[in-house]
Amino acid sequence: VDLGAFERCDALPVLFVRGDSNGDGWLDVSDAVHVLLHLFVGLQEPACVKSADSNDDGAIEISDAVHLLGHLFTGGEAPPAPWPACGADPTPDALTCEAFPACDLGP
Numbered sequence: 001v002d003l004g005a006f007e008r009c010d011a012l013p014v015l016f017v018r019g020d021s022n023g024d025g026w027l028d029v030s031d032a033v034h035v036l037l038h039l040f041v042g043l044q045e046p047a048c049v050k051s052a053d054s055n056d057d058g059a060i061e062i063s064d065a066v067h068l069l070g071h072l073f074t075g076g077e078a079p080p081a082p083w084p085a086c087g088a089d090p091t092p093d094a095l096t097c098e099a100f101p102a103c104d105l106g107p
Contacts, residue, residue, distance in 0.1 A: 013088040014048060016100035019068050019079035021052035025102035027084070029072060032065040039065075048097035050089050056080040058093035 019027050022034040023046065035052050037043035039062060046052050052060050055067040056079070070076030081090050086103035089095075 014097040014100055015086040015088060015103040016048045016051045016082060016097050017086055017103065018051060018056065018081065018083045018089075019054040019071075020102065021046050021054070021064075023048060023051060023100055023102050027068075027072070027079075029069070032068045032072075035060065035065040035068070036062070048100040049095045050093075050097040051100060053093075053095055054079045056091055058091075058095060060095070 016023075017025075017027070019031055021031045021038075024030070031052075031054075034043070034046070035054075038045060038052070039060070049060060052064060054064045054071075057063070067076070068079070071078050078084075081087060086100075089097070
């Protein structure tokens, strides 16, 4: 007999900052370099892949590094939410976010 004592409880999403691919709490050129090293040198995938998707297109590609560099150096479009503060991803995609320690420190 099912008494309804156990209900499904989905885990809370990991909070992150879009564009901060190396997860150090700062949005800077090292994040674009981190994406490029992952793509072209085989650097390990970030623990929060969503953070490396700076243009929020659902994939990690060279366009993420170009987008971030454009924002940093030419006044280009800022990364979509969650940016500039920690938050959950408002757009669904297949990318994962296992951990983002910079957001564990509080708001």
